[in-house]
Amino acid sequence: MQPIISIRNVGKQFGAVHALDNVSFDVASGELHAVMGENGAGKSTLMKILSGVIRDFEGELRLRGEPVQFSSTRDAEHAGMSIIHQELNLVEQLSVAANIFLGRESRSWLGILSQRKMDDRAAALLAELDTNISPRALVSTLRVGDQQLVEIAKALSLQSDILIMDEPTSALTESEVTRLYRVIDKLRTRGVTILYISHKMNEVFRLADRITVLRDGKFVQTVNRTDTTPRAIAHMMVGRDLEPRNKHTTERAASVVLETRHLSLPWPGHSRGWRLKDVSLKLHRGEILGVAGLMGAGRTELLECIFGASDLPPQGEILIEGKLRRFSHPAQAMQSGVAMVTEDRKRLGLFAHMTVRENITVCALSDVSSVGVIGHGRETSAAMSQIKSMSVKTDGPEAMITTLSGGNQQKCIIGRCMLTNPKVLLLDDPTRGVDIGAKAELYLLMEQLASAGMAIVVTSSELPELLTVSDRILVLSEGVLTGEFSRSEATEQGIMEAATRAQV
Amino acid sequence: MVERVQPDEFVSSVQDGRSGPSTRSWTRLSDLTSVARGLPLKKIDNRCMNSSSPSFIRKLLSSVEFKLILAWLAVVVATILLDSGHTYWNKPGAAAELIIRQTVLLGLFALGSAVIIISGGIDLSSGSMIAMSATVFGALLIVVDPVGFKAGHVSAIAIIVATLGSILSGAMVGTLHAWLITCVGLPPFIATLATLVGLRSFSRGLTQAVMEGKSQIDFPDAGLRNIIKDVNYVSIVFVVLALATWFLMSRTVTGRHLHAMGGNEQAAKLSGIRTERLKWLAYVIGSVTASIVGIVYFADTSSAKPDTLARGYELNAIAASVIGGCSLQGGVGTIFGTVLGCLFLRTIIDAVNKIVGTGADVYEGMIVGIVVVLAVTFSQRGARTERRPFFGTLIGWAAIPVLSLLAGLSFMLFFREKEWFFIRPTMWPQFLPWFRGIYAVVFGIIVAGLLFVRGLIEVKQK
Numbered sequence: 001m002q003p004i005i006s007i008r009n010v011g012k013q014f015g016a017v018h019a020l021d022n023v024s025f026d027v028a029s030g031e032l033h034a035v036m037g038e039n040g041a042g043k044s045t046l047m048k049i050l051s052g053v054i055r056d057f058e059g060e061l062r063l064r065g066e067p068v069q070f071s072s073t074r075d076a077e078h079a080g081m082s083i084i085h086q087e088l089n090l091v092e093q094l095s096v097a098a099n100i101f102l103g104r105e106s107r108s109w110l111g112i113l114s115q116r117k118m119d120d121r122a123a124a125l126l127a128e129l130d131t132n133i134s135p136r137a138l139v140s141t142l143r144v145g146d147q148q149l150v151e152i153a154k155a156l157s158l159q160s161d162i163l164i165m166d167e168p169t170s171a172l173t174e175s176e177v178t179r180l181y182r183v184i185d186k187l188r189t190r191g192v193t194i195l196y197i198s199h200k201m202n203e204v205f206r207l208a209d210r211i212t213v214l215r216d217g218k219f220v221q222t223v224n225r226t227d228t229t230p231r232a233i234a235h236m237m238v239g240r241d242l243e244p245r246n247k248h249t250t251e252r253a254a255s256v257v258l259e260t261r262h263l264s265l266p267w268p269g270h271s272r273g274w275r276l277k278d279v280s281l282k283l284h285r286g287e288i289l290g291v292a293g294l295m296g297a298g299r300t301e302l303l304e305c306i307f308g309a310s311d312l313p314p315q316g317e318i319l320i321e322g323k324l325r326r327f328s329h330p331a332q333a334m335q336s337g338v339a340m341v342t343e344d345r346k347r348l349g350l351f352a353h354m355t356v357r358e359n360i361t362v363c364a365l366s367d368v369s370s371v372g373v374i375g376h377g378r379e380t381s382a383a384m385s386q387i388k389s390m391s392v393k394t395d396g397p398e399a400m401i402t403t404l405s406g407g408n409q410q411k412c413i414i415g416r417c418m419l420t421n422p423k424v425l426l427l428d429d430p431t432r433g434v435d436i437g438a439k440a441e442l443y444l445l446m447e448q449l450a451s452a453g454m455a456i457v458v459t460s461s462e463l464p465e466l467l468t469v470s471d472r473i474l475v476l477s478e479g480v481l482t483g484e485f486s487r488s489e490a491t492e493q494g495i496m497e498a499a500t501r502a503q504v
Numbered sequence: 505m506v507e508r509v510q511p512d513e514f515v516s517s518v519q520d521g522r523s524g525p526s527t528r529s530w531t532r533l534s535d536l537t538s539v540a541r542g543l544p545l546k547k548i549d550n551r552c553m554n555s556s557s558p559s560f561i562r563k564l565l566s567s568v569e570f571k572l573i574l575a576w577l578a579v580v581v582a583t584i585l586l587d588s589g590h591t592y593w594n595k596p597g598a599a600a601e602l603i604i605r606q607t608v609l610l611g612l613f614a615l616g617s618a619v620i621i622i623s624g625g626i627d628l629s630s631g632s633m634i635a636m637s638a639t640v641f642g643a644l645l646i647v648v649d650p651v652g653f654k655a656g657h658v659s660a661i662a663i664i665v666a667t668l669g670s671i672l673s674g675a676m677v678g679t680l681h682a683w684l685i686t687c688v689g690l691p692p693f694i695a696t697l698a699t700l701v702g703l704r705s706f707s708r709g710l711t712q713a714v715m716e717g718k719s720q721i722d723f724p725d726a727g728l729r730n731i732i733k734d735v736n737y738v739s740i741v742f743v744v745l746a747l748a749t750w751f752l753m754s755r756t757v758t759g760r761h762l763h764a765m766g767g768n769e770q771a772a773k774l775s776g777i778r779t780e781r782l783k784w785l786a787y788v789i790g791s792v793t794a795s796i797v798g799i800v801y802f803a804d805t806s807s808a809k810p811d812t813l814a815r816g817y818e819l820n821a822i823a824a825s826v827i828g829g830c831s832l833q834g835g836v837g838t839i840f841g842t843v844l845g846c847l848f849l850r851t852i853i854d855a856v857n858k859i860v861g862t863g864a865d866v867y868e869g870m871i872v873g874i875v876v877v878l879a880v881t882f883s884q885r886g887a888r889t890e891r892r893p894f895f896g897t898l899i900g901w902a903a904i905p906v907l908s909l910l911a912g913l914s915f916m917l918f919f920r921e922k923e924w925f926f927i928r929p930t931m932w933p934q935f936l937p938w939f940r941g942i943y944a945v946v947f948g949i950i951v952a953g954l955l956f957v958r959g960l961i962e963v964k965q966k
Contacts, residue, residue, distance in 0.1 A: 309774055331776035342774055349774070351767045353835045362764050363775045365757040372756045416775070 002065050004029040004162065004193050005050070010059035012045050019045040020057070023219040025212050027162075032184070032194045034208035034225075038237055038435035042217040043197050047164055050195070051083040052076035082155035083164040088147050092140035097122035099139055100154045125153040129183050143295075145176030152183060163187065164195045169203060173295040173461075174496065181207065199436060200462075201230040213237055237436060254285035256322070257455040258306065258338075258424045263316035265301055265479070275301045276314070276479045283424065283455045288446060290470030291459040292495050298479040299459040300343055303426045306457075307340040308333040321423065334363065339417035341410070343428040343459075349413045350401055357383040357397035359412050364419035386415030390445065407438025414445065425449065427458040431465060443469050463492050475499050568829030568883055572844040576851060583855040591858055603847075603854050605735045608742040609797060610820055611846040615749045616793035617821035618842040622753065623786040624766035624834030625685070625692040630794040630821055632703035633677055634814035637670045637798025639707040642721035642808045643714045644669045656724050663728070667799060674795030677703065678788030685787070686780040700818065707810035720809040721802075728803045738800055745793065750839040762786060767835025816869075823872050824849050827879040849875060860918045870914065895955055896962030904955045912948025916941055 003026035012020040020042045027033045037043050048054040049061070052070030061068050063079055070076045073083070090099050097118045098105075106117045122135035126149070133146050142150070148168060155163055169177045184207060187194065198204050204211060205225060213220040213236040220236045258281075265276040276298045283289050293299045305314040308327025318325050320336045327333040330340070342348035351359050360383045361368060368378040383397040390411040394404055401409060410430060417425060427446070431439045446469055450456055460466045466473055473490050475483035475498035483498030485491075564570055584592045591599050613630045620627045646653050649662035677699060684695035708719065715721055753759035765772040765779050773779050802808050822832075828845025830837030853871050860867070894900055919925050928938050 307774075329776075329778065330774055331778055334776040340774065342771075347768075348770050351764050351771060351835070353767045354764070358760065358764075362760065362772075362777075365760055369757050372758060374755060374757060374760065420776075 006062035008060040012057040018217045021217045025222050030191050030193055031209040032207050034196045034204040034211045037214035038437055041214040047166055077158050080160050081162040082158055082160035084151045086166045090139045095136050096150050097135035100157050125156050145172045162193045166197045256282050257285050258283040259319040261317040263314055265305055265314045274479050279481050285455055286450050286453050288450050288456045288469055288471050290466035290473040292466055292473055293476035293499050297476040300428055303428050334420050337423035339420050339422035340426040341413050341430050352402050355398050356394050356401050359401045360386050360415050363416050390415045407434040425454055425456045429460055569841050569844055572848050576848045579852050579855050583858055587858040601735050603851055606850040607847045608739050611843055612742055612797045613794040614821040614824040614842055614846050616790035618825040618830055620786045620790045621825050621830045622766050622837045623762040627790045628696040628818050629699040631814040631817035632700050633791050633794035634798040635810045636703045636707040637795035638802040638808035639710050639810045640673045641666045641670045641799050641802045643710055646714050670795050670799050674792040675788050678791035681787040682784035686783055711810050720807055722807045724806050746843055753839050763835055823876045893962040895959030908948045908952035911951040912944045915947040916944035
């Protein structure tokens, strides 16, 4: 059978570096074809070429056997190819219907917008996807999962028969993921070909017919899902076996570093009334405490309360090494030995216009300065020490932070925290947007820090990750602690049950 | 300059760019474990050593400061050639003194503007602050030494009190700004827009109160004026302040924190930086530098006319900062660049005055506007990989007649006083009618033609 997309010897250079190098593979009509690879493997470059964002590249693209040359994303859409980006492309201030038909609004003969017609068509499209999103709702009021469905509805309205999905589940809760799977099934019964970019092995093995692996911009292999195993794919992606981690099971009878008693965070104007309620926990020296919960369960809020970064002051008590503390600003928390790596790295963590050195030392400048004047040599050596101990891949401390990959940026931010000599390290979803290889490094890093005596609280949107790294897992549901599991007791199912337990 | 316009695209393209085989695959788990075992990571060290020296020169060559110096030299050379009086060549001392004086007066409060812009804010009120400071200075002289003021010789005490009072008034306005922005939660643009109109009006009221209904404070004191008149004194104050600001911004913890806050305020707060206090500092620096300029103006003109003094200067200060490489989105910019931006701006204004020959501060605004557009356009262009078409689009074509009309009219405005403007060109065919604006029309047509050709080239490349 003729392939619907045929990628022939496609290459793309950025400066001296090959982002894509002589990649060729075919996508059969109606299949779900997964493209896997680490960050920087060339997946997103390939997607940009397919969707017409990048116009000058080597090689050839054939669509239904015809060579094509897209000059814009609109061209690609006309050819029946839609892309759903990882970071959604919606106008938040407009309604769902207005977004779906943005740029292609239905008009009456006078050129006046016919709102009703668009609303009806949008409602029909959304109904096809089994959702009850109102076409008149503002996109900003929708959850991320719903926003993604709006994008999919938009693609359907374009009559696209090829859909490219770039890490579609990265921001979804478990239930939204299940719903997305249903939608994908539905799309496939309509004969839509899906090109699915993902890091996540379990998703790909659940959905894909065939898997193509890229590494360092080169094509590695295309395999049938039924002929392979996650382990084999992981091997192809990183070019080596992922070392199986030996879980450290030694019980540590250590002192309590952090304790919260009846910690509550009010949520005025919301029917629930609180973001966190009566959260009491203890964290020991050298312990990695995982915090599980669905989106909106209060994971981030919990860490923010402990770090003094919440918008409203929390109620209840926070004790650091037995002493009662009340933080109204992160500066106070840092002085008491609490450090936090924030969830949204780009928005809340990085100083994008600064160098690696400046990003690492920003919290600890007082240690490398005298009377307020920065000692350049001392600062550089402090930065170098963290670059080395975190093994950050960089051209040196003077490289711009934005030239680093996501995983390495995250290591810099952890290094930034380490320079403040914390006793408690709060990591809010530290592996988000980080490729597998770097994830493994981050896990190992946490392990090392913990065995050196650091007390760590970590949250994650991926349960298997928490199960891998944590000594103990607490589960939040709607701001309330609904479960606590030791490493030996913890199972995905048990945690999910606790996380979905409704409050009475 | 404004290179953070599309951070996502930038980041991802850079990441893609770095993914080649050479940069990957050498720091793996094995390396990490070797760190854990205390083994050195040689590769990291080598890379740092190698990259330092050549990139320094490249950095220097691509810096805004270097480009500004080149542009400045070009302007000076062009003026030497084009100016019919050849002032820069014949009387370099006098010309330099004038330019330095202008640069210093602009630079003094542009320093403050730059600090605020780098920290992620904006100060629209500096012009009004100058007017207010001059008024307060005059008012305090009257209040402290009314007899001496009438006689034209105030006591030293009065001058000291007035100086401190003016500077204090600047600090208070800065505090007001910081309060409006951090506690009340107004955007900086709104807060300083309010003081932009408010302070000037306040100064006019104050003037009427102390001068019994007159709209300006006059004080003919030759002694005070002579001190200020000598460009050296003001320049020394400026150089000291510029060095202090440079030191603050590039060598101290506070300066680094100001940069960090300007680049990403939330991240700065979550890094334990006290952003509210930093904002206070930035706005106080902004208003205090403006108040110093106010004192200088009062001494220089021996009067304070709050209704016209320094009107619109805030925009010149912002323009100078932007020309010098500050990004209005915050976080980016240097003090040296800002000083060069002031020098460049004042030089080009002076150069046009010399070439055009009319004593025209009328054209100052046009020049500032054009220079800002050009400076930001070109520094943006350097940062982008993909070139955007200027004229090869629908709006681009529509802009060509606008630009050519502007060019032709400006040509006429600039040169209408020149003798040659009215002389019939010898090449002109006898049978064609002759009219006075022909040079301007020809110039406009030439500009239109060039832009049109440029547009065609762009369309072809696409």
